[in-house]
Amino acid sequence: MKKLCTTLIVLMLIMTGAYADITITGDARIRPRLDIKDNGEYGNKTEDVYYYYRGRIRISADIGDGYFFKTQLGHNGVNYWDVFGTGDTPHSASLAASGRSSVDFMELYFGHTGAAFGWSAGIIPVSGTPLKDIHFYPTIMVDLPYIIFNNSAAHGFDFNYQLAGNKLDVKILVDDNAGKKVSEDGDVIDSLSTIDQYTFDLSYPVSLAGFKLTPELLYTVADEGGAAPMTYGAEFALPKVAGFGLSAFAGLTNQPVEDAGKYTGWIGRAKMVGKVGPGVITAWYDVAATTHDVGDVTSNFSYLWLSYTYTLHKSDMGTVSFAPTYRLTTHKIEDVKDFSRAKLELTTQITFK
Numbered sequence: 001m002k003k004l005c006t007t008l009i010v011l012m013l014i015m016t017g018a019y020a021d022i023t024i025t026g027d028a029r030i031r032p033r034l035d036i037k038d039n040g041e042y043g044n045k046t047e048d049v050y051y052y053y054r055g056r057i058r059i060s061a062d063i064g065d066g067y068f069f070k071t072q073l074g075h076n077g078v079n080y081w082d083v084f085g086t087g088d089t090p091h092s093a094s095l096a097a098s099g100r101s102s103v104d105f106m107e108l109y110f111g112h113t114g115a116a117f118g119w120s121a122g123i124i125p126v127s128g129t130p131l132k133d134i135h136f137y138p139t140i141m142v143d144l145p146y147i148i149f150n151n152s153a154a155h156g157f158d159f160n161y162q163l164a165g166n167k168l169d170v171k172i173l174v175d176d177n178a179g180k181k182v183s184e185d186g187d188v189i190d191s192l193s194t195i196d197q198y199t200f201d202l203s204y205p206v207s208l209a210g211f212k213l214t215p216e217l218l219y220t221v222a223d224e225g226g227a228a229p230m231t232y233g234a235e236f237a238l239p240k241v242a243g244f245g246l247s248a249f250a251g252l253t254n255q256p257v258e259d260a261g262k263y264t265g266w267i268g269r270a271k272m273v274g275k276v277g278p279g280v281i282t283a284w285y286d287v288a289a290t291t292h293d294v295g296d297v298t299s300n301f302s303y304l305w306l307s308y309t310y311t312l313h314k315s316d317m318g319t320v321s322f323a324p325t326y327r328l329t330t331h332k333i334e335d336v337k338d339f340s341r342a343k344l345e346l347t348t349q350i351t352f353k
């Protein structure tokens with residue numbers, strides 16, 4: 001009788017439509033890579049072939065009136081990737097290649113989307129930009145460090161408002177949640193007091209006559225003596241020319257706290273995306289530099305991305321594509337370092353919806 005009642009309740013909910021609108025999508029990739037690292041006159045040169053794989057599942061639930069829940073499941077590794085043949089094995093007698101990657105909540109947030117205002121909270125999606133690269137990773141700066149190491153997400157809050165036809169977006173990112181106040185007999189001991197660290201991310205795109213300008217500002221609030229950089233810049237996108245999209249980006253960063261190591265830095269990017277033959281070519285080139293006050297040492301970076309994406313299959317339910325890619329990173333410090341890293345990859349991807 002209990003089983004029959006449960007079945008009837010489920011059937012009634014389905015018949016009356018009293019359930020959330022749930023959507024499941026995802027993708028999977030396999031990527032063999034030839035990785036060549038060259039330290040020039042300051043070290044050795046290595047070559048390695050290895051294999052990456054990754055899978056992601058996205059689940060969204062719409063409960064009506066603009067309220068939603070979203071999550072993304074994947075491996076909490078470098079850009080969701082796991083390397084074939086590494087990791088813990090299920091049994092001490094197993095082969096190393098039998099290791100499997102874990103699955104984590106890579107995004108987990110809920111919120112509300114309205115005609116003029118929206119918000120979300122939790123592990124929210126955060127798009128990688130050159131500004132985030134130089135703001136959070138001043139010693140790396142290029143080769144997509146924010147996307148690779150943060151997996152395009154962060155703990156925090158997102159607020160957006162429709163202003164003059166465009167979306168003003170404000171994110172509050174929780175960088176460090178270890179802050180605390182330590183007291184003895186009711187008195188705060190300042191030397192042991194710490195605060196949480198936050199970064200405020202503001203952006204506002206403006207479109208006019210086919211041109212698009214997207215300025216962005218990042219500002220970190222940290223504990224006394226902690227790094228608190230401010231970074232600002234903008235992307236400028238041109239109207240398509242002969243089917244090609246062209247854009248340019250420039251940004252500056254400054255970390256003024258002496259105890260954390262003062263530095264200034266900048267980055268510039270030129271990018272092109274367009275259809276060539278049956279596929280799409282994507283190319284961009286970055287140049288960047290960081291100058292540290294101590295020793296007046298400057299690190300110079302460059303980065304080239306060149307890929308061609310060919311779609312083998314496309315339907316209403318998903319796609320299968322191939323993307324051969326060449327990536328070249330350089331990092332040079334005068335009389336100290338002359339490093340380059342070339343990556344030759346073939347990414348095979350399937351998406352479903």
